Amino acid sequence: MSALPHQVATPRPVTPVGILAALLDRVADGLDGLHDAAAVPDDVRADLDRARELAGGLDPYLERCTTPESDALARLAAGTRAHDWTDRDGEAVFLEQEMLSGHVEGQALKMLVAATRARRVLEIGLFTGYSALAMAEALPEDGELVACELDPEAADLARRAFAGSPAGRRITVEVGPAADTLAALAARGEVFDLVFVDADKAGYAGYLTTLLDDGLLAPHGLVCVDNTLLQGEPWLSTPPGVNGAAIADFNAGVAADPRVEQVVLPLRDGLTLIRRAG
Numbered sequence: 001m002s003a004l005p006h007q008v009a010t011p012r013p014v015t016p017v018g019i020l021a022a023l024l025d026r027v028a029d030g031l032d033g034l035h036d037a038a039a040v041p042d043d044v045r046a047d048l049d050r051a052r053e054l055a056g057g058l059d060p061y062l063e064r065c066t067t068p069e070s071d072a073l074a075r076l077a078a079g080t081r082a083h084d085w086t087d088r089d090g091e092a093v094f095l096e097q098e099m100l101s102g103h104v105e106g107q108a109l110k111m112l113v114a115a116t117r118a119r120r121v122l123e124i125g126l127f128t129g130y131s132a133l134a135m136a137e138a139l140p141e142d143g144e145l146v147a148c149e150l151d152p153e154a155a156d157l158a159r160r161a162f163a164g165s166p167a168g169r170r171i172t173v174e175v176g177p178a179a180d181t182l183a184a185l186a187a188r189g190e191v192f193d194l195v196f197v198d199a200d201k202a203g204y205a206g207y208l209t210t211l212l213d214d215g216l217l218a219p220h221g222l223v224c225v226d227n228t229l230l231q232g233e234p235w236l237s238t239p240p241g242v243n244g245a246a247i248a249d250f251n252a253g254v255a256a257d258p259r260v261e262q263v264v265l266p267l268r269d270g271l272t273l274i275r276r277a278g
């Protein structure tokens, strides 16, 4: 651990619309920096300003119109932002504050848990626990959420945050590779009404197969899969990175799978809802 206090960084944009807004700002700065900035036609400048307003104003508007997060969730998010994620030499998993799903997606997941009347929820990819706690807040008193996390440091931060909230008592954290935890849960005959998949992108296809084939997903169950737009990589003309390619393959596989029905929602970095067909 470094002795110096670390600088809390402003989160970078990690969603298609956030990246679009940042790109438009860069175009505007580029035009302002032109030798003859006044030569930019007024209608081009007006269109650019409107495009910036549309893209840059969307997320703040969604935040304002969505039910506020609980104090426990706000504390958890603030703690995650303040944590020093740069000081993790030698750790197997790369972690950063931007991994936290956040207010609007958290409330969407909470709404889905409530609307489906889920009693048992499984999360694959806990990080510091934001989405898990948001979903647990919608569970009934005797509801349960099992959360899989590979990284002990993240799991520890999450457990500490859960201790400060009554809903946190409904959450059990399983530390280790999610594939092993899923196999153990399936062997015990555990069944879940709602599953949130938000871990290693290359593992998504395998997790979905296990959920569907090994009885972990209840017959009426809902699977919610995060980051299925992966910052636009699946449809951009530039070659995708490893995660973008994994998500592109996952999305294509789900779209071609007759066992399921699905819809891709452009919420944050993409949230796909999947249920058994029929």
Ligand SMILES: C[S@@+](CC[C@H](N)C(=O)[O-])C[C@H]1O[C@@H](n2cnc3c(N)ncnc32)[C@H](O)[C@@H]1O
Residues within 6 Å of the ligand: 093, 095, 099, 100, 101, 102, 124, 125, 126, 127, 128, 129, 130, 131, 132, 148, 149, 150, 151, 154, 176, 177, 178, 179, 198, 199, 200, 203
């Ligand atoms: C995007 S973050 C999850 C964010 C969290 N759901 C939230 O809303 O705050 C992904 C997490 O998955 C974990 N992870 C990555 N690979 C994993 C694996 N094979 N098994 C379990 N967890 C894994 C990472 O350590 C990381 O904490």
